[in-house]
Amino acid sequence: MPSQTSNVLIFGATGTVGKHIARSIVESGDFARIGIFTSPDTVQNRPGTLDGLRDRGVEVIAGDITAHQDVEQAFNGFDTVVSCLGRTVLHTQLQMVELADRHHDVKRFFPSEYGTDIEYGPDSAGEPPHQQKLKVRAALRDVKDLEYTYVVTGPYADADGGLFLGAAPVDKEATGTFDVKRKRAVLLGDGNGKISLTTMRDVGELVVAALKHPEASRNRALKVNSFTATPKEIVAEFEKQTGGEAWDVSYTSLEQLKEMEKEAHANGDPRAGPLTLRRIWTEGGTLYDRRDNELIGMEDKMTSLQGAIEQAVRVQTT
Ligand SMILES: NC(=O)c1ccc[n+]([C@@H]2O[C@H](COP(=O)([O-])OP(=O)(O)OC[C@H]3O[C@@H](n4cnc5c(N)ncnc54)[C@H](OP(=O)(O)O)[C@@H]3O)[C@@H](O)[C@H]2O)c1
Incomplete structure (x- = not known):
């Protein structure tokens, strides 16, 4: 297994949290090759977003996340896949995990998590919003060679529509x-x-830190937060x-x-x-006995309540 992540392919990079994760990955300057896999819908309707990413050296691969061939081909040359897919398409990651495990290049998979700890306690298994994410975790435990990292952040400390610090109708x-x-x-x-909350900007920084600490983040949930x-x-x-x-x-x-x-x-x-x-x-x-920020060098780098x-x-x- 490589001890370092150098080539990262992001799914869902145009989404609510995905754009923060993609920006942190791009701005870190730590990765040799960065690609995003995006839907035909985004290609057609948000060309400006994709041009902005291309201008920063990101490869844009368009395809259908449900099509084997599109996904398999997109994996070529990437050692790490970071998924930030939205809730309605979380199930498509089951096929992605299978394909990534069989793919020669892909070594590590970050499923779309970035939220509540879905294995917090015995009752977690029955919580309706956790079901798709639990299936993806089960698939990742079942595969042979693929490593994984779950980035668990709690609710977002942001005010965009519907988020914890926002104004509800x-x-x-x-x-x-x-x-x-x-x-x-x-x-x-x-x-x-x-x-415990995490700003979306910090989610991006925490994902980068997890990518840069592959040993500390190997095959585990990282329970991290801003404050x-x-x-x-x-x-x-x-x-x-x-x-x-x-x-x-x-x-x-x-x-x-x-x-x-x-x-x-x-x-x-x-x-x-x-x-x-x-x-x-x-x-x-x-709430946890202790958070994992320190494991990935992120104990003192988080946004405060005031920020x-x-x-x-x-x-x-x-
Ligand atoms: N902790 C919290 O407070 C919190 C809040 C919100 C979300 N989350 C978590 O964050 C993760 C990402 O959620 P999000 O709200 O950021 O996602 P999102 O904005 O709804 O979607 C992310 C991306 O997924 C792709 N996508 C979405 N629907 C699709 C469809 N029907 N077909 C094909 N592609 C589709 C799109 O990317 P392309 O078009 O570029 O392919 C989209 O930009 C989820 O795991 C979610 O549970 C956590």
Whole structure:
């Protein structure tokens, strides 16, 4: 096995977190060859994004993620595959894992994780949003030669649509909101439960660090994060950075959250999965005895609570 990653192929590099991961990989300057595999849809509709990547020396390979031949051919010459595919196509990684294991060049696979620890405890196995990712982990354990790394980050400390530090639409704020313009927050639980979060920028840096520490990250979940804070500490930082005035704060208790989650699953509401994740985070499912940042040289290089809120305020006000 090579002790170093030099050639990286990224799937889903144009997505929400994928673009941060791709940018960190490109900006690190540590990899000899960088490629992205992208869909015909992106080729047609987002040529500017792909040109921007090409300008930075990235090879753009277009193809269908469900087509054996396209994927197999794309693997040629890459020793590491980093998948950042979106939730609706996570299952396509099962075939990718099989093809990567058989491929002469590919040695390491990073499946699309970058979120909640899907093997946190005994109850994790039954959580609906974990099912596809669990299948991919099982496939990676079953294959012969392919190494793997799971980068587990907890929720994103970002304010883009639907993310933890974002403003929810007013009629959906009961599922949690930090609304800078309205100076209004709805906190989950009693507001005192700690949550570990990671900014998407840090997710990118952590993936690069994992790629550069292949021994430390071999065949394991790396449980990493930017910082740990309670919802009350988060809202206090928002207040400090928005003029010092107290925000209007209310709470959605864990029991209320569970009720909303149950109803959403029963009604086939697309918010069911996100609600389950928010319930898991509120129950403490992002807390570990120790985090793994140090293993990959990333203990002191993370965005602080203050830095994440500065960015969230900027995103919500510009
Ligand atoms: N921790 C958190 O708070 C959090 C939040 C969001 C997501 N996540 C995790 O991050 C990972 C990536 O999620 P994301 O939201 O960043 O993904 P995304 O933006 O929904 O999609 C990522 C990329 O996947 C490809 N793709 C998506 N749907 C496709 C389709 N139907 N057919 C073909 N290609 C398709 C596209 O790339 P191309 O067109 O370039 O091929 C797309 O840009 C997931 O594992 C997700 O669970 C975590």
